[in-house]
Amino acid sequence: MSGVQVQSVVGEACRVGEGPVWEGAAGTLLYVDVLAQDVCRWHPHTGTVEKVHLDGTVGCAVPRRGRAGYAVACGTTFGLLDWDERRFTPVAAVDKDRPNNRFNDGKVDPAGRFFAGTMGNETAPAVLERKQGSLYSLDAGSDGSAATATRHFRDVDISNGLDWSLDNATFFYIDSLAYSLFAFKYDVTTGTLSDRRVVYRFEPDEAIPDGQCLDAEGRLWVACYNGGRVIRIDPETGKRLQVVKLPVSKTTSCCFGGPDYSELFVTSACEGLDAAGLEREPQAGNVFKITGLGVKGRAPFEYAG
């Protein structure tokens, strides 16, 4: 019998919860509510959620190496958030020719670069002008030089689902409306991508692929938006290995965490629920914890700037 259990741990609903990151030293879960414009931090021991409200949509927030606060992709600007002072300092702006764009999902690479991608403005979930987005990284300057934003590619619909293979040689990426999980060759020394290929094409009941994370065995866990599930994919074989269903439909992203990284945290959204009665989902927008998967994740990488 499967020992997999799903539990709602943050009962306060997010409009669009995204980008969970486990903070090992503090034992807290960082995530964002994109449309509420909040960076959120959940304390499991007290059950409380602290929030910092920003002056724009928040695509993602990531921890900094050896420094307090977070690097954040807000609106179309990479910046730094001083959590205690609740102050956002812009570092680099992108997509200056696309005023309706916003940042979406992001993650730090094994060398400390902050990758995040953009998308056009949605009129409803997953309804937007196509091919407006790009994938960027924010590379921390060395020896006191300024951080710089680099565009890796254009023509993205909804930039999503980033992670790197255990040997750092492959970058995994999702463009949601391509309904595909892509892999690129990755040069971790230079931070460059090449040779894009499709690893997995999503099934109709898996709906829209959203955020993802790698586990310690090199397999990927993908949250399926409108699919109410996370699925485990072997990128070597392109086979789906496992499905875990959740009690809400708009599952948006996942990360491993907990004291030994054996718990999978899943964010969800309640914004834009459709006319099929889904708005009555009692737990839509909550954060969930899945235990008993029998596999662990790894600690997140931290932005070097």
Ligand SMILES: O=C1O[C@H](CO)[C@@H](O)[C@H](O)[C@H]1O
């Ligand atoms: O990552 C996301 O995926 C969702 C589905 O593609 C989209 O509706 C959200 O606005 C977006 O943040």
